[in-house]
Amino acid sequence: MADCIFCKIAKKEIPSDIVYEDKYTLGFLDIKPVSLGHTLVIPKTHAETLDKLNENTLGSLIAAVQKISKAINKISEGYNVIQNNKEVAGQVVHHAHFHIVPRKSGDGIHWERPNPKFSEKQLREIVDKIKQNLTN
Numbered sequence: 158m159a160d161c162i163f164c165k166i167a168k169k170e171i172p173s174d175i176v177y178e179d180k181y182t183l184g185f186l187d188i189k190p191v192s193l194g195h196t197l198v199i200p201k202t203h204a205e206t207l208d209k210l211n212e213n214t215l216g217s218l219i220a221a222v223q224k225i226s227k228a229i230n231k232i233s234e235g236y237n238v239i240q241n242n243k244e245v246a247g248q249v250v251h252h253a254h255f256h257i258v259p260r261k262s263g264d265g266i267h268w269e270r271p272n273p274k275f276s277e278k279q280l281r282e283i284v285d286k287i288k289q290n291l292t293n
């Protein structure tokens with residue numbers, strides 16, 4: 158997409174601190190890092206969200222995420238892998254991407270997580286809805 162910042166980064170029209178590259182994917186440092194080494198991993202072809210990626214692209218992307226995660230794991234105490242889809246879920250750039258966030262003790266990063274309770278009926282209904290909407 159012409160006006161997509163991640164497409165421009167993938168085409169090297171905008172410089173980035175690249176940590177990994179293969180034919181289908183690019184890994185580079187987030188310009189607003191949560192921690193030192195916070196890396197974004199993107200497909201080189203545009204897709205807005207994870208569900209829009211074709212299977213081959215997703216396969217390459219997740220393999221790259223694991224490869225970079227292995228490197229980050231060697232230089233940190235742990236790491237988070239985060240993937241947001243659509244604004245309501247915190248997606249800022251509308252080009253599918255994974256975050257890999259290196260972690261260390263006392264880094265102050267805390268993911269807020271509400272813990273709502275649901276009835277048995279609600280749980281059975283949502284299981285059915287998800288199953289009914291699965292497609293190949």
Ligand SMILES: [Zn+2]
Nearest residue numbers: 161164203252
């Ligand atoms: Zn894009």
